[in-house]
Amino acid sequence: MAMLDTPLDDQELEDLSNFLESIEDAMSIEMMDGFFAALVCSPDLVMPSNYFKYVFGEDHEFETAEDAEKYASLVLRHWNSITKQLIEGEFFDPVMIETEDHSPGNEWAIGFMTGMQLGGEEWNDYLNDDDQAGVFVPILMLAHENDPDPEMRPEPIDDEQREKLFAEIAVGLPRMYKYMAPFRASALPRHEPIEPFKRTTRKIGRNEPCPCGSGLKFKKCCGKH
Helix, strand or coil: CCCCCCCCHHHHHHHHHHHHHCCCCCCHHHHHHHHHHHHHCCCCCCCCCHHHHHHHCCCCCCHHHHHHHHHHHHHHHHHHHHHHHHHHCCCCCCCCCCCCCCCHHHHHHHHHHHHHHHCCCCCHHHCCCCHHHHHHHHHHCCCCCCCCCCCCCCCCHHHHHHHHHHHHHHHHHHHHHHHHHHHHHHHCCCCCCCCCCCCCCCCCCCCCCCCCCCCCCCCHHHHHH
8 A cells, every 4th residue: 555655656547537537616637736836835734634625526425435545645645745845855746737728737727726825915915925926937837828808818828838947846836845945834833831730729638627518527528539
């Protein structure tokens, strides 16, 4: 059985991709990859119970417990492999797939921007920081490549430029992860120190009358417990 941080192999990626495609409101495997990349980088911790409904669709119900266990495990492994890449490396390998409806990178970038909306307000500050915002340019270009609003669309992207955008994303994601690290650290739950117990009433002597009114000594009444 594969460990939870083992990257999905080609067969597992195809299996998960086909399963997601069979669900009307689910993300594609490419969109999920971009979505997870943003969430892993994000300042806010987003739990599987929150992101599963985006991946599989809010109203999706698995037909069998076996399917639920299998595909939830594949999704978690992909999440963990993305996390491992961003923690350990200077290079991120995004999943980009060409389809009949989309050029490679479009859905990845849309998924990433969806993750930004879910991952915390600090993304807006990062995006609006003139000294840092350049890292978002390739993502924004791919996300708006087929935007219905002509003013939002970039100039046509040829194959050579597309590969360049992918390369910029590959080196830009680890930078984003490091940039957000202080925000993630400050967002971790803090445990309040446990105060030592302090008695607020006078200690009752064992040979004193029990305060319950029984007439017995405390040691032979409530003090026995």
